[in-house]
Amino acid sequence: MRGVAKTLKEKTVRLGACYYPEQWDETLWEDDFRRMRELGFSIIRVAEFAWAYMEPEEGMFRFDLFDRALDAAHRHGLQVILGTPTATPPAWLTHRYAETLNATLEGIPYRHGMRRHYNYNSPVYRQLCARITREMAEHFKDHPAVVGWQIDNELNCEVNVFYSDADHAAFRGWLERKYDTLDALNKAWGTVFWSQTYTAWEQVHLSRPTPANSPNPHQALDEKRFISDSAIEFARIQADILREVVGERHWVTTNGLFGHLDSHRLTDELLDFISYDSYPQFSSIYPDEGPDPLLDRKWSWNLSGVRSISPNFCVMEQQSGPGGWVNRISMASPRPGQMRLWTYQSIAHGADMVLYFRWRTATFGSEIYWHGINDYHNRPNRRVREAARVGEELARVGEKLAQSRYEADVAIVGDYDNVWDGEFDEWHGPLTAKSVSAWIKTLQREHIAADSLTLTGETALDELRRYRVLVYPHPAILTEAAATLLRSYAEAGGTVLFGARTGYKNEFGHTRMMPFPGLAASLCGVTVEDFTLIKGTVPAPSLHWIGEESSSADTLKADGFNDILSVESDGVKVIAEYASDYYAGKPALTVNSVGQGRVYYYGAAFNEAVVRKLLPELGLRTTAADVIDAPAEVEIAVRRHPESGEAFIFALNYSREPVTLHLKRSVVDLLSGNSLEGNVVLEPYGVLVLNECP
Known part of the structure; x- marks a missing residue:
């Protein structure tokens, strides 16, 4: 059972910046720190890339520059997060x-000249990382400015696969510990196929070049588990040293959620809470598919993933300028107001500490276009003025907001x-x-708050029962434990929705020799009698919603994959049928009564039209519907104190145009102090934080 979530515990919502004293003339420090305090900043992060300065030669350590920088920060009332510099x-x-x-x-081999060019499994690298971590911890453990530590920087960023000799050797050891014998490994990987059977451990490697670049799929799955471990x-090496040296005086975190890393386990075992790096403009690089994209608003879903680990967290890097x-x-460049909007986007989703990246834009190196609050010239600009506005607002409302929790009735699993x-x-x-995008876009525009929920071996039933609805779109791998947990949730009154390709694999990635959807079949009350990939020359068929005119088939399509369903239980109701192709008239969407709850099975990938059609079935509540009506351009989020019940309603306008909100009763905007009621115009990229007493 997963214990109490590791969470940030601050008495107020704090604002700060990432700062690199080794990159700036020392004559700038005092003025920088003075101006930070004027903006309402109270914390900085330093040193995560400074290994070459701190240990210029092997075994020779110097911390004088950072001693002076921390002393100066302390004189100005700034607290400090120290980053271990092992990413560089x-x-x-x-x-x-x-x-x-x-x-x-x-x-x-990768070579020197960038960052993150090392591997995790080199014994000598682990020793050298342990030494610099211990030297830093011993040196700074008593400095009055230091409050916390960031381990490394963005684990698995830049590259999240590892193929050094040390990694191949470590992978063999990992497999020996997991499987004990080669017979067990061969069975797990299905190596009898294509004569891949191993007869000695030294034959086993991580993926290497193969024809068609297609390694054993079961090996590929284990590789990712190994990389995460x-x-x-x-990280454990550094966390253990920090716990030993600084004890409870400082908290320990790390930043980012990157691929091939179980960030839940990382946090539960090693950290006090998780931190994140929030760059909403990345949406321009990784755009939504389809029409009407969420753009920067989609970053709210990423923040939901952070919140699934730590209900209150730190944003260690908050975008403050154009990046690159x-x-x-x-x-x-963020448009006027967007930097403030993105700051409150992070806060609405659970951030109780936000540090802008960065204080001043670098004048050299790869990130000379990754702009901070201050430009190269160091003169006032609109981003500085926006930061000042946020600082002034949080000085007044930060204590009220701190440790309140985001509120949602539905989780995407x-x-x-x-x-x-x-x-x-x-x-x-x-x-x-495809399905997750359809759900988050539809729920966002319908003002239905959603959480991200990651099922692990430690997930307890109580974690699921916080939600009225769980959407688990396509869990091809479904373990017996997960199936049992979901059944218990449904029997207790919960609603579960599955999509195509559910339940047909075991934990090794083997397909089960049982009717699809495997372990979910009895839960859903259906089996899959036929199926087809929807791709290329095979078009998505139309859907017919039972009880409606056939004209609905003109707009509803079953995308991606089609499971053609056969009803196996008297408790199953068919909600929609396929309306075209050779399986027209066959069930496409069903619901089964399970105890006090319901389990839906949809034999395709969800799209926005299907999700919108389903929503009335689910009985989900519109966020703060008794207080506010808002157009689709506005995100509505509620944070509520778990003890007092006091709620704070965030209205975030992602549009470049003003929008009109309708308030159903008188409330106070905490950011301005104004009482509001009736129709209220919210400026482009504007933010309201409305106080609602229970």
């Missing part, structure tokens, strides 16, 4: 110890195994992205 090993290290370098699938064990490296990633398996398996992986 110095040139002397990788030159002397080439075995510390990561490598490509082909075995070609490697990253966690690498010299040769990759280019993001336009996922798990690490299906994400990792789905990266390689085109028969279920792409369906999840």
